[in-house]
Amino acid sequence: MPLLDATATHPITLPDGTLYRDTVYLKNVIDHPRMEIGDYSYFTHAxxxxxxxxxxxxxxxxxxxxxxxxxxxxxIARGCIFITSSANHPMTGFTTYPFRIFKPETFGYKDLPVKDTVVGHDVWIGHDAAIMPGVTIGTGAIIAASAVVARDVPPYAVVGGNPASIIRMRFREEIVAELLAIAWWDWPLAKIEAHLVALETGDLDALKRA
Structure with missing residues (x-):
């Protein structure tokens, strides 16, 4: 029996058999025309x-x-929030007050620039982190608890603080390049679970042989 079930709403069952209902697979609970979510990505909230x-x-x-x-x-841990581009107020004039949102015919500030917010694969976003509009977070990055991410994050970087900055890189540049090329997250689930020990222990040679 596989460890993961892509069709589950609540993917975690506790050792006593209780279904843990605060954690959800995002893809299975969100139907939103402006959100694109990959398999097995989860969020915990009450x-x-x-x-x-x-x-x-x-x-x-x-x-x-x-x-x-x-x-x-x-x-994605409890308390995290994505503040997307449409939350922005106009900032080029003498006031930031969003006058135009109070009438349907002017709602939305369609002249303001917007940018997609993108999170790569296998990213860990810690408790109470805030992701600001238009940010791209690279695959394998770790976002520290309570971080405010206001600029792009490279793949496999660890960032924290307000505004978030790079604390360290998880791996050397050449290893990051190899991991991105291997792209284990695109493997069939059976292959991923067959090589789980290599993923968990950082056995790059075993992953390259897979």
């Missing part, structure tokens, strides 16, 4: 499953122009 999109990205209304793109195997 709301109802049908409230997940609103909790995670509260400003991404169905009429927004930007997208939130989340890769496979992303791990």
């Amino acid at each position: 709301g109802k499953p049908e409230e997940t999109a609103l909790v995670l990205a509260p400003y991404l209304g169905h009429g927004c122009r930007e997208r939130l793109i989340i890769g496979k195997f992303v791990q």
Whole structure:
């Protein structure tokens, strides 16, 4: 029996057999035209499953122009939030007050630039982190708890702080390049689980042979 079930709403069952209902597979609980989510990416929160999109990205209304793109195997801790581009106020004039949102015919500031927010594969986003509009987080990155990510994060970087900056790189540049080329997250689940020890112990040679 595989460890993961891509069709599950709540993917975690505790050792005593209790289904842990705070963690959800995002792809299975979100139906949003501006959100693209990969398999096995999860988020933990105390709301109802049908409230997940609103909790995670509260400003991404169905009429927004930007997208939130989340890769496979992303791990998002409780309290995290994506502040997407449509949350921005006009900042080029003498006031930031969003006058135009108070009338339907001017709602949305369609002249303001928007940019997609993108999260790569196998990214760990720690408790209470905030991801700001238009950021790209590279595959394999780790976002520290309470970080405010206001600029792009390279693959396999560890970042933290406000604004978040690079604390360290997880691996040497040549190893990062090899991991991105291997792209284990695109393997069939059976192959991933067959090579789980190599993934967990950092056995790059075993992954290259797979």
